[in-house]
């Protein structure tokens with residue numbers, strides 16, 4: 001099962017990918033989380049990323065594609081994977097096709113821009129394991145603490161309103177054209193991303209099993 005979770009920033013890709021990863025026993029791979037980790041560790045990619053990340057713009061395609069390709073070579077990806085936030089441009093999708101990174105289904109989690117802006121204001125993330133919560137819609141068991149690893153939760157620097165608007169603009173300009181790319185390949189499954197975490201998860205499971213298209 002080789003899946004791509006697609007959708008605007010804040011659509012719930014990370015939350016849903018983590019749930020499906022647990023259920024299917026395949027890893028959820030977030031290029032955004034990998035980049036944030038590289039920044040925390042101060043690696044060359046991390047240093048390069050700082051400027052892009054703070055403005056909400058995309059890193060160069062070859063840099064992200066190389067990062068993802070390396071991760072996908074790990075043994076835990078043999079049975080499949082869920083890609084969250086990659087590919088994000090047509091060039092990235094073409095690099096995947098050329099280098100043999102396979103995709104069976106693309107799950108397009110659809111949420112309107114107005115709802116995204118509201119959601120982002122309440123998002124809290126764990127900088128250690130990457131888990132995402134929402135103060136209202138998906139609160140952690142203990143306020144401000146990650147349910148999974150116990151680390152303190154924080155607000156992502158690119159979740160501030162002006163950067164969110166820029167990320168949405170970039171999504172529409174550079175990432176959304178990928179929908180028709182995967183539609184032509186008959187791999188795109190659209191899922192409504194509004195409602196409770198469980199409701200959306202239910203829809204995703206149906207889409208993955210081919211019940212809905």
Ligand code: AMP
Pocket residue numbers: 009030031032033035052053056057058059060061064084085086087088089092158167
């Ligand atoms: P995310 O956690 O997926 O929202 O990603 C956060 C940020 O990481 C993005 O705004 C980009 O700056 C960078 N990033 C993550 N994935 C990609 C990608 N596939 N291509 C380019 N930049 C990316």
